[in-house]
Amino acid sequence: MTKFFTLISIISFHLLCGQTLEEKIAIKSCECLASKSKLTEENTRECIVTSTTTVVFSDPDAKNREHFNTVDGIQNLFQKITAILPKTCDSIKKSNSIEKEKQFYTASKNEKAQNAYTIADDMIDLQKYDVAIESLLNAIKNDPKFVMAYDNLGLCYRQLKDYDKAIRYYKKSLEIYPEGTFALMNIGVAYGFKSDFKNAIIIYEKLKKYHPDNAEGYFGAGKNYFLINDYEKALDNIFTAHRIYTEEKSDYAKDTEQLIGIFYSKLKNENKEEVFKKIAEKHNIKLNE
Structure with a gap:
């Protein structure tokens, strides 16, 4: 010793x-x-x-x-x-x-672009996504660096279930502002809807890198790691997300708690409880047995 x-x-x-x-x-x-x-x-x-x-x-x-x-x-x-x-x-x-x-994340200095964005915002509230898209395309035509317009184009296409176009516009947003929380979170979700879990993980890892205090990166990464059967990384991320949500007194802590329960049941059925226990111990989580 x-x-x-x-x-x-x-x-x-x-x-x-x-x-x-x-x-x-x-x-x-x-x-x-x-x-x-x-x-x-x-x-x-x-x-x-x-x-x-x-x-x-x-x-x-x-x-x-x-x-x-x-x-x-x-x-x-x-x-x-x-x-x-x-x-x-x-x-x-x-x-x-x-x-x-x-x-x-601010209004455009170009008046035409901002007016088009405002109209699109109203159309999104009314769930008229096709009309909103027309206005948003007009907004980026007048201001090609308008991050929030690209983000909302991604949002509209995601609502229309056109995930490829949603991803395209989120990527455009990230070309201008690589650390953009909105685009990173939502492009990860879009990849998830396409069952492209590996690309979703790449995005959520970027979100973690740029915003280490944001639980969403860990939550998204955890879910997608689990879907490719990388249980250790899945648990590591979900436990971290749960800690952050709990510290923030967020209602999302209930979601991570539920997900942790699902993970545990899955691993128990596969006789892999030791994996769960190992990662839980790493995060100072004691199991009631």
């Missing part, structure tokens, strides 16, 4: 020492930003400066401290940290994601 803990200590030491000065500062800056209620340029700069000072002056390498004493050294270090943070810090990733959503 002593050897085990010694090994863990050695590994931890090497991981810590293996980090560059910039990585250490980025981690510290991210911890600082996580405590802020709102991310602004001012508090981002403040966190970087404070974290840089703390890390550099506690660094045993005197060369790093000397480097920090020059204006060029400070500016160079600040630029590197600023470049690292958006790629590694969840707080900044989330803030950037929200800003991007505001940018793309």
Whole structure:
């Protein structure tokens, strides 16, 4: 046992020492930003400066401290940290994601496109999807970058059960805004209706990547993994979706609970209860036996 803990200590030491000065500062800056209620340029700069000072002056390498004493050294270090943070810090990733959503899920600046979109929106409410499609095609003709118009074209074709065209327009939307939640969720559903479970999984994995706090990615992935008999990944995703829904106090937690029950019954009938137990244990879920 002593050897085990010694090994863990050695590994931890090497991981810590293996980090560059910039990585250490980025981690510290991210911890600082996580405590802020709102991310602004001012508090981002403040966190970087404070974290840089703390890390550099506690660094045993005197060369790093000397480097920090020059204006060029400070500016160079600040630029590197600023470049690292958006790629590694969840707080900044989330803030950037929200800003991007505001940018793309908004009205068109082209008056003709926006008027056509508004008419289509009314037609969708009346379930007159063919009429809505005509207006939406007019909208994208006047504004080829109008994400919400492409999304609604996908919605209309999905309602008309023309899944190929629905997928085509969702893809058009994603070409403009790859992280678009609406298109990602709905193109996954469209692939599911076509029984194209593998492509549905690819889409839901993207949704998870871009929006790791959104339960829909895990829920969709879980269902589709189950349909191709990849039970471990199915359970892993469904348990994660259930945790997020439960934490959010969402009514959808009942859906995941029901699905978990279906998964358990299926695995029990196939004498694969151990698979269920293994993944449940991984998610700290205890079974009443």
